[in-house]
Amino acid sequence: MKLHIGTGNTYLPDWINVDVFSFVKADIYSNAMSLPYDRETFDIIYSSHVLEHFNRHTTLAVLGHWRDLLKVGGILRLSVPNFDAICEFYMKTGSLEAVIGLLYGGQKHLLDNHYIVFNEETLSICLSAVGFNVIREWDWRETEHKFYDDYSQAYLPHMDKDRGTHMSLNLEAVK
Numbered sequence: 001m002k003l004h005i006g007t008g009n010t011y012l013p014d015w016i017n018v019d020v021f022s023f024v025k026a027d028i029y030s031n032a033m034s035l036p037y038d039r040e041t042f043d044i045i046y047s048s049h050v051l052e053h054f055n056r057h058t059t060l061a062v063l064g065h066w067r068d069l070l071k072v073g074g075i076l077r078l079s080v081p082n083f084d085a086i087c088e089f090y091m092k093t094g095s096l097e098a099v100i101g102l103l104y105g106g107q108k109h110l111l112d113n114h115y116i117v118f119n120e121e122t123l124s125i126c127l128s129a130v131g132f133n134v135i136r137e138w139d140w141r142e143t144e145h146k147f148y149d150d151y152s153q154a155y156l157p158h159m160d161k162d163r164g165t166h167m168s169l170n171l172e173a174v175k
Contacts, residue, residue, distance in 0.1 A: 001042045003069065006050035012151040015046070019113065033062050033131050040071045048079040049151035049168070053105065055115040064130040070175040076127070077138060079152035082169035083117040089156055089165050098156055102167055123171055132173035140170060 004010075007017040007026045019026040019037060030036055032050060045066050066076055081102040086125050090099050106113040118126075124135050140152045155164035 003035075003037070003042045003045045005035070005045060005047040005066070008150070010048070010145075010148045012046075012145050012148060023078070033058065033065060033067060035065065037069050039068045040074075042061075042069050042074055043071055043074045044077060045070060046077045046145065049081065049154075051078060052080050052114040052116055053111065059116060059126055059140075063075075063126055067130050067132065067173075067175055070173055073170050074175045076132065077143075077170075077172040078123070079140075079150070079168050079170045080118045080123065081114070081151075081154075082119065082167055083122075083157070084119040085165055085167050086117075089167065102154070106129070118169055121172065122170060123169060127171070127173040129174055132175060134174035135171060136173075138170045138172045139169075 001017040004017045004050050005011045007019040007024055009024065011025045011081050012016050016028060018028045018030055018032070019028045020029065022029050027057055028036070032047070033054070040081040047066070049064065051059065054161045067081040070076060090096065101150050103114060103117065106112045120137075129133050140146055152168050152170050153161065156167055
């Protein structure tokens with residue numbers, strides 16, 4: 001069983017796709033903090049650029065809920081804006097406009113805001129705090145969903161995957 005949280009424009013075949021918005025294609029419409037599944041249901045949960053939409057006071061609760069949905073040995077695969085890469089890109093280019101969406105979200109509606117930033121250390125601390133013990137980076141090129149362009153593949157300049165700077169922090173954790 002595979003769960004994709006925050007489908008957006010990326011519907012993954014052979015996954016259960018969940019989104020809060022009814023205007024996108026999904027299998028289930030639900031808030032990611034209260035998904036309607038039993039504990040230990042899924043082998044893998046994938047969420048790309050969703051966690052930063054929760055405030056810093058609820059981040060651990062969200063991660064704990066997602067961990068509870070995983071079977072023992074299951075994988076939580078996350079992608080979030082990489083604060084270290086954002087800072088490096090800004091210091092190199094001076095372009096706040098290029099990184100503002102990564103920092104604050106698109107702000108096209110009330111739920112399209114970012115409330116927290118992560119780098120590898122802070123996200124790893126959060127994952128450890130909710131009981132994950134194996135935490136590692138993952139490469140979008142080596143996943144079964146590599147052909148579905150989502151923010152795990154975010155580069156600046158936009159879509160320059162050969163010469164651009166990868167702006168996404170991709171970590172996975174094993175329950």
